């Protein structure tokens with residue numbers, strides 16, 4: 226039986242505590258070890274996105290352990306995108322055919338605290354804060370931890386789970402082993418967060434129920450609503466080049482750039498120059514690696530296994546889905562954790578590879594195509610097909626954001642649908658041409 230085992234999870238960000246809940250419910254003992262201080266006492270750490278879009282996959286994972294309703298109670302549904310043109314005009318693009326489906330803006334720190342509370346409520350879960358995993362000896366099943374004052378300690382584990390994010394310490398130790406494949410690639414764009422504060426009495430100064438996008442071709446700014454009436458804007462911009470984080474630093478240059486590119490946002494961001502100059506510029510990385518496990522000693526989940534760029538809003542959703550898939554694999558193989566770890570990685574990698582690719586492609590859709598009339602027409606056509614062919618045709622966005630169809634399957638189905646639609650269009654055009662010719 227796998228019940229009654231001990232799992233040590235490194236990283237108590239988003240996936241770690243959820244995985245702890247799944248394992249505890251299956252009867253295992255869990256120790257969560259987190260680098261940071263307890264965010265419920267120390268406050269949120271700066272440097273990551275303040276809010277995130279939670280969609281069906283993440284909600285499904287939370288629902289399985291009874292956490293979805295609590296999380297959604299504090300979320301703001303966003304049923305579509307609000308596109309901000311340079312002249313200040315707005316256009317709303319629904320995400321689903323009838324506008325009933327929405328992605329949800331949630332606070333990263335609020336969610337993290339809720340997940341930690343949920344993990345702590347489970348009997349058999351212990352959380353240790355302020356300890357960074359610096360190396361793992363998989364053969365001896367020992368990990369070296371470093372505390373805030375530099376103190377080192379060695380801890381023993383039975384099975385380890387690396388949920389320690391894109392720059393995982395557990396994965397770094399796996400990289401030292403033979404035949405571990407690893408690939409990381411940075412985008413040439415970075416991101417910086419800016420704040421649109423709430424209006425009087427906590428009023429939202431833009432449409433509350435929308436993900437706002439200022440698409441500008443090779444870069445863009447987006448904004449997600451927060452429950453206090455503010456919006457968190459994220460500027461995705463090149464690190465280098467004539468218009469870039471490296472080139473524009475002086476207050477007058479920053480103001481000039483924003484007035485030209487995002488004129489309607491400028492009056493809404495009172496601390497624009499200060500935010501721009503003081504807030505960190507962060508990078509965006511895609512990580513692929515294989516295998517995700519070392520025997521029955523350790524396995525990776527979440528960003529540690531497959532960090533992706535944020536343009537499909539799926540990194541956290543995929544990480545939550547990992548917790549479901551790993552729990553299912555452990556339940557399928559009660560006698561062998563190694564088989565469960567191996568099967569989890571083998572079955573899950575095609576899906577995370579697919580969403581990594583889709584996320585990169587979606588940057589071009591958001592920053593460039595979303596502003597074009599042809600793109601809007603294409604979306605209308607997709608929604609019309611969804612209405613005419615219910616259950617038969619589903620847009621890729623719908624499958625990724627509003628179903629739990631495995632990502633790789635969703636991608637293949639979208640490619641097939643596209644081929645069928647193109648063939649049907651060509652056939653219809655040929656038929657029309659033949660009919661017209663026969664009339665001559």
Ligand SMILES: Cc1cc2nc3c(=O)[nH]c(=O)nc-3n(C[C@H](O)[C@H](O)[C@H](O)COP(=O)(O)OP(=O)(O)OC[C@H]3O[C@@H](n4cnc5c(N)ncnc54)[C@H](O)[C@@H]3O)c2cc1C
Pocket residue numbers: 235236237238239240241258259260261273274276277278279356357358359388389390391392393394395416459526527528529533535537538539540541542543544
């Ligand atoms: C700008 C931006 C916007 C995003 N927007 C979205 C979105 O809208 N929707 C979405 O689904 N996803 C989004 N994501 C992705 C999402 O943030 C990640 O996919 C998600 O946080 C992954 O969860 P995780 O638990 O694997 O990693 P993390 O949330 O990064 O948690 C890792 C934890 O491990 C800890 N840790 C790190 N190293 C160690 C160590 N050596 N020892 C112990 N602990 C350690 C960290 O302190 C952290 O608490 C976005 C990402 C970015 C950068």
